[in-house]
Amino acid sequence: MSAKIRVAVAGVGSCASALIQGVEFYSRNTDKTYGLMYPEIGGYKPADIDFVVGFDIDARKVAHSLQEAIYANPNCNMQVVDPETKFRCITPEATVFRGPTLDGIAPHMRHLNPDITFVEDDQQPVISPDEYKKILKEFKVDILLNYMPVGSEEAARWYIENAVEAGIHIVNCMPTYISTEDARVLEAKAVKNRVTVVGSDMRSSYGASRLSEVLQGSMMDSGLVVTQHIQMNMAAGTTQGQEHIINGRSANTDFLNMAEKNRLHNKHISKENVLSGQSIVRGVGTEGTTMFAGPSLTVVQRPGGVYMGTDNKVCNIDIVAYGYAGARYELTARLSVQDSPNSGGIVVDAIRFCKVAQEMDIIGYLRGPSAWSQKTPPVHMTTADAKFECDAMARRVYTPMTEKQKASVLYPAGGAQPNLELLEYTFQKAKTEYE
Ligand SMILES: NC(=O)c1ccc[n+]([C@@H]2O[C@H](COP(=O)([O-])OP(=O)(O)OC[C@H]3O[C@@H](n4cnc5c(N)ncnc54)[C@H](O)[C@@H]3O)[C@@H](O)[C@H]2O)c1
The missing domain is CATH 3.30.360.10 (Dihydrodipicolinate Reductase; domain 2)
Known part of the structure; x- marks a missing residue:
């Protein structure tokens, strides 16, 4: 078990704010475990998570410290930590960089009152994919959380795929890579870069x-x-x-x-x-x-x-x-x-599962934690089976499902080509009958 899990946040909105305030709350109140499904995962507690950098497009967040950004409008999650408190779980140098807007802001959102909608920054330079990868490396990021607004397909892909190429683990909180076809493509990339993914579209702890x-x-x-x-x-x-x-x-x-x-x-x-x-x-x-x-x-x-x-x-x-x-x-x-706090209770686990899986030499989608914490996992499971897989990983115990996803098994005899046939999927269509 290494020291701290270093997390980057793409989209410093209400869910990110609720998650970070929650981690601070549990770090300061170590006797409190309500709201946590797993007080410990493979030995990691919420207090072992550090938030080290953010990416956003809103003028009230970009170029500000991550701590200031989580309290900025239009975020509206409940406050559990006084904004004046010096956060332990946010590193002192954690700032918010100006990411590319792409399809992040829907046209109708630009016409609402600024207090409740996004205000696009036009002062800071937009980072390039290379700069983004460099920042992830410089800030020693382990895990990227994708918190883009629903429908921001291009923006989500930009943050996720560039991060995977930089060797960063992913928690994909929004509904992208929904079809099995798309999930396979992302997983092949993740396996190639030896990273883990929890996705897609986070649930709430009890929603x-x-x-x-x-x-x-x-x-x-x-x-x-x-x-x-x-x-x-x-x-x-x-x-x-x-x-x-x-x-x-x-x-x-x-x-x-x-x-x-x-x-x-x-x-x-x-x-x-x-x-x-x-x-x-x-x-x-x-x-x-x-x-x-x-x-x-x-x-x-x-x-x-x-x-x-x-x-x-x-x-x-x-x-x-x-x-x-x-x-x-x-x-x-x-x-x-x-x-938003309801989703924080899920992501605080997903982060730690990614880290523990990495330490267990597991790569690709984490099928148990994804089935437990996401709406569209690569493999659907009953509630009991998903919980069983999570309980095992929380104790660092392999199951038949995770055995197959060890890097040493996916890359037989140290070969250069992974055996992707070992990866299981529940077929998911990319359409609803109700449109
Ligand atoms: N319980 C929940 O709230 C819940 C549950 C499941 C899934 N989700 C999903 O999680 C995601 C985040 O939810 P939220 O409530 O925090 O949303 P939010 O609207 O509060 O935050 C989105 C953030 O993304 C930023 N943003 C927009 N375009 C961007 C870009 N191109 N680059 C960087 N930042 C950009 C916005 O400025 C904002 O800070 C959404 O997709 C949501 O559907 C939320």
């Missing part, structure tokens, strides 16, 4: 995806046939500490970005992969069923009032199933959560 998976999975394991599963998500409710805002309430930028349908194509597919994945792993067909996951209902605030992003999300789930001798079941659930 809509986990709830849908567990409800549907438990019904199927009880012999029921699930004929309808509708999961609807919306930006609604109040984030703690904002109850006083009476006139004015806006969604966070993640939801505002997805208010335009063309931005959320992949998110839709990815959310539905969670539902169909539970049928696939049990060998049950989905023909004739209704399985729909609505990514984001965003009702935009009428002009006027206070403009402040609100990080709350509500999920409504409705399931119809049939059981013994055709008896009917109906299940309705509602979950209201704070969106």
Whole structure:
């Protein structure tokens, strides 16, 4: 086990802010473990993570210290650490570099009130791919977190593929590389550069995806046939500490970005992969069923009032199933959560799994941690199987799945060509039936 895990963040938005504040919180309160699925992974605690550099395009974040950037507008996640506190988990030299904008800002986002949307920086020079790779090396980055807005396909590929080429491990928090075809291409690159990937499209510790998976999975394991599963998500409710805002309430930028349908194509597919994945792993067909996951209902605030992003999300789930001798079941659930901290609880694990896998000589997609923490992993698993794989890796124990992904096995007899045939995939299409 080496000293610290050094992390770079592409997209210093609300999720990055919630993650970093959470790591600081657990580093300062070592007696507290609530909210952590794994207080230790292979010996690493949250306090063993350092955030060393950031990349963004927003004028309020670029060229600022990473600590200042996580508190800048339009970030709206709850504050758990006083901004004046000197962070232990952010290195003193950690600044935010100006990355290329590419498709990072959707046209409709440019017309919203600046307090709740992105403001593109026009002062700092944009870094080139070579400069980016040089920065990753100079800052001794182990792992890159991709936190681009949904729909930023080009930007995500720019950050991820250049980082892989620089030998950096990846946690891909957004829905890119969704189809099996795309995942294979990324994994071949990762194996070539001997790095690990956790992806794609992070879930929350306890969010809509986990709830849908567990409800549907438990019904199927009880012999029921699930004929309808509708999961609807919306930006609604109040984030703690904002109850006083009476006139004015806006969604966070993640939801505002997805208010335009063309931005959320992949998110839709990815959310539905969670539902169909539970049928696939049990060998049950989905023909004739209704399985729909609505990514984001965003009702935009009428002009006027206070403009402040609100990080709350509500999920409504409705399931119809049939059981013994055709008896009917109906299940309705509602979950209201704070969106960004909920995702922090997942990423704090994904980072440590990447590092431990590297130390175990495992390369490519981490299939267990991806199935546990992401909506579209390369291989779908039941909740229990995904947890089993994570528990094993957290104890540095190999499983038949991870044995196959040791570098020494993928590169037989030290050969130059990896045996990619050993890598398993659950076939995933890149489309939804509901468009
Ligand atoms: N619980 C969750 O909130 C959750 C769950 C699953 C997935 N995700 C996904 O994680 C990603 C990040 O979510 P978020 O809530 O932090 O979003 P956000 O909108 O708060 O942050 C996005 C950040 O990316 C920056 N950015 C935009 N284009 C860029 C570019 N080209 N280069 C560098 N930076 C750029 C923005 O300025 C902003 O700081 C989204 O894709 C989201 O869908 C979030």
